[in-house]
Amino acid sequence: AQKVTQAQTEISVVEKEDVTLDCVYETRDTTYYLFWYKQPPSGELVFLIRRNSFDEQNEISGRYSWNFQKSTSSFNFTITASQVVDSAVYFCALEDPGGYNKLIFGAGTRLAVHP
């Protein structure tokens, strides 16, 4: 069965700290896609990244970086020098292999960045 686990329910850090959000997934497929979305307090879902299973290179976008490791079925997200604006719920998701682009979401990690 396909499954996404975000074991960290809530994380609290002080501004400028680095923080890593964990994501572990389960899939039987050899080809799959993983996603991260951000949900700020306003409630909308903001797409952050899409990564396919053939590309294990780490991705960096400004203060955001992602570490994809197939050996441990993990796709972790790190925010460097966190800011108050990073406070949000972050969701990791796995594309369902049945087609149609259906997504299987983890439960989310709530990140609170304090001044």
Place this chain on the structure above:
Amino acid sequence: DADVTQTPRNRITKTGKRIMLECSQTKGHDRMYWYRQDPGLGLRLIYYSFDVKDINKGEISDGYSVSRQAQAKFSLSLESAIPNQTALYFCATSGPGRASQETQYFGPGTRLLVL
């Protein structure tokens, strides 16, 4: 203007009432989805549609129905609302065309409270 819009943004209704949540998109995508978000559970798929003639049940379709009136419009109905349908509802789209592994883009969400 937003690419994916949802109306209403907030709705309070009473048990037993029929309500409809509407979703429109200007992205030209074929695929549309309805999810609900509950605290601690992430997002779960209710229904999805590949095109106007294609409607499919998701993980939690009981108590819901949908209508794909046009490529750009996908409505979710609660035939007889009950309190445990209180949630945040998201519409999403992906595309273009029928290719897989495309990113889903989400509407702003509809907060529904069933009393």
